[in-house]
Amino acid sequence: MTExxxxxxxxxQLFHDLIDNKIPKRVPVNAMFAHEFAIQYAGQDLTExxxxxxxxxxxxxxxxxxxxxxxxxxSAFRLPSFYKILGSRNFVMGSSGFLQHPEVEGLAIxxxxxxxxxxxxxxxxxxxxxxxxxxxxxxxxxAMVMAKAFKAFNDDMGNVGRxxxxxxxxxxxxxxxxxxxxxxxxxxxxxxxxxxxxxxSIDVRRVPDKVEAAVExxxxxxxxxxxxxxxxxxxxxxxxxHMAPYLRGKxxxxxxxPTFKRTVEGLKxxxxxxxxxxxHDWMRYLDYLAELPEGTVxxxxxxxxxxxxxxxxxxxxxxxxxxxxxxxxGTKEQCIDKAKELIDILAPxxxxxxxxxxxIITLDxxxxxxxxxxxxxxxxNANY
Amino acid sequence: xxxxxxxxxxxxxxxxxxxxxxxxxxxxxxxxxxxEMMFGFIMFLxx
Numbered sequence: 001m002t003e004x005x006x007x008x009x010x011x012x013q014l015f016h017d018l019i020d021n022k023i024p025k026r027v028p029v030n031a032m033f034a035h036e037f038a039i040q041y042a043g044q045d046l047t048e049x050x051x052x053x054x055x056x057x058x059x060x061x062x063x064x065x066x067x068x069x070x071x072x073x074x075s076a077f078r079l080p081s082f083y084k085i086l087g088s089r090n091f092v093m094g095s096s097g098f099l100q101h102p103e104v105e106g107l108a109i110x111x112x113x114x115x116x117x118x119x120x121x122x123x124x125x126x127x128x129x130x131x132x133x134x135x136x137x138x139x140x141x142x143a144m145v146m147a148k149a150f151k152a153f154n155d156d157m158g159n160v161g162r163x164x165x166x167x168x169x170x171x172x173x174x175x176x177x178x179x180x181x182x183x184x185x186x187x188x189x190x191x192x193x194x195x196x197x198x199x200x201s202i203d204v205r206r207v208p209d210k211v212e213a214a215v216e217x218x219x220x221x222x223x224x225x226x227x228x229x230x231x232x233x234x235x236x237x238x239x240x241x242h243m244a245p246y247l248r249g250k251x252x253x254x255x256x257x258p259t260f261k262r263t264v265e266g267l268k269x270x271x272x273x274x275x276x277x278x279x280h281d282w283m284r285y286l287d288y289l290a291e292l293p294e295g296t297v298x299x300x301x302x303x304x305x306x307x308x309x310x311x312x313x314x315x316x317x318x319x320x321x322x323x324x325x326x327x328x329x330g331t332k333e334q335c336i337d338k339a340k341e342l343i344d345i346l347a348p349x350x351x352x353x354x355x356x357x358x359x360i361i362t363l364d365x366x367x368x369x370x371x372x373x374x375x376x377x378x379x380x381n382a383n384y
Numbered sequence: 385x386x387x388x389x390x391x392x393x394x395x396x397x398x399x400x401x402x403x404x405x406x407x408x409x410x411x412x413x414x415x416x417x418x419x420e421m422m423f424g425f426i427m428f429l430x431x
Binding site: 127 | 386
């Protein structure tokens, strides 16, 4: 057995123990860096490097070499080729090379009924031409544009997947994929790119029946979207949670929670665990999260880790809370002390993995020396 | 899954009755994979 394979098996075991509710040998470390960070860290130009996907391998290699993680720490979720071909309005490259997400309206208010009748048909016929200007044309041109974009998407994602495989092998990362699938809470799906933040905030007050019918209609499609072809209890479907902290309790109860819960339960029934990025502050909803299927993975951005451990720590798998902002502003000692504090609260009894409160997306988000020091500290000291 | 643009293999087969049982074994996984890939792409464009 090669040294890297042995390392990979050891790291896989850390996460399998975490998932199987056994105390692992050490707190597993899941560092996460976006491709934009990796490109900037490698000293490359963001506006150019994202177009040359094969060139991402040495770029990712450098991040993997310098930052400790038990799972592959780099990922490229959005690449510009297919967005450019499609004339994207929802993801547009800024002058820095970062793909920005402007507020958009993919679904007009008068199209709610079409969406409720058939979400996927409405997306194809009405939403895509609003989000992507090159699809707002005659059917023959649209077909050509779509074919080019689909080819670009699959080429880029295929190449990125090949690079991931090489990195996992070369650096001995664990064979656990917390991003094996992707979907959204139905309300977030309706809000993010379809109605937009501003419109949905009005809709919940003016047309709540339409919103409720729309999230009901799209729930089976979210479950389908989040179920990969090869479900595994050791992998997960990633679900970033967006709108709940901005809703009134009664709107959350009616419009957000029921279909989100059914989505997570539906994924579980299909053999998939959910990995929730609990964005912003969900402290008032902890009792709801406690109702989700046992062993749901939750990475918290903000909140009280003691309360989360108390309410959710025996049932679910918890990570996050470590503020990336501290990596930017704190001293090395302060940064390591924060890691110790979180480990003392969250590690006892297991069901905890170390991660920052969010993916590090750009080089100026954090001080790299502090980041390295914290990851190394946890990997070397957080033993059970 | 009510849609004009997404079809299960059973729906596809019903529209293409010329497909024999022998052909189905090799065709079904391939055709359905492309169906799922396009579905995944379209949904990705909305998140």
